[in-house]
Amino acid sequence: MKPFLPAAMLAALLCGCATQGPPSPNTAAIDSQSALVPSPLAPNLVPPEPTGSSQVVQMAPLPGVTGPVNGIYQGRERPIEVNGPSCPPPQLGLVEIGDGTLLFPYADDQIYVVPIPPTGLLHATMGDASLDGQLVDGNLDFNITTPTCKSSFAFTRRSGF
Secondary structure, eight states, X not given: OTTHHHHHHXXXXXXXXXXXXXXXXXXXXXXXXXXXXXXXXXXXXXXXXXXXXXXXXXXXXXXXXXXXXXXXXXXXXXXXXXXXXXXXXXXXXXXXXXXXXXXXXXXXXXXXEEEOOTTOEEEEEETTEEEEEEEETTEEEEEXXXXXXXXXXXXXXXXXX
C-alpha cells in the first residue's frame, strides 16, 4: 500500500487539507498574492492561467526525455578506438537507472554516477576520461573516452520500476 500514502498526501495538499509548514526550496508556491516560483528540480514549469479563485500548474513538455526513465537497460559495448591493453572488449550487458541517475561501472577505478536531466543529454568527467551521450525514448546511447580507449554503448530499456 505504499503508493496510497503519497497519493493521499498529494490530495491533501492540493485540497488544502494539510497543515502548511515553511515553504520548501524544492517546491513552487502559488497563492492569490504570489507568483509561480520555478524549482531547480522543475525548471520547465509554465505559469498558470487564472481560473477564478484556483489556479492550475502545467508542466511544459520536456525536450528530450519521454516516458519513464528508471529501469533496467540491456545493450552492448563496442570499442571505437583501442590504444592499449586496458580497453574493454566488446560485450553485452545491463545497466540500471534508479532515482533518475545512471550508475555505470566502466572500470574498477571508474564508476560514473550521472543524473539524467530533462533534456536527456548526459555528460560526466572523471579525471581525463569522459562520458557523453543521450537518453531518448527508452534508448540510452553514450561514449566513454579515455586517453587510451573510446567505447560506444547502446542500451534499450527492458523493464521499469
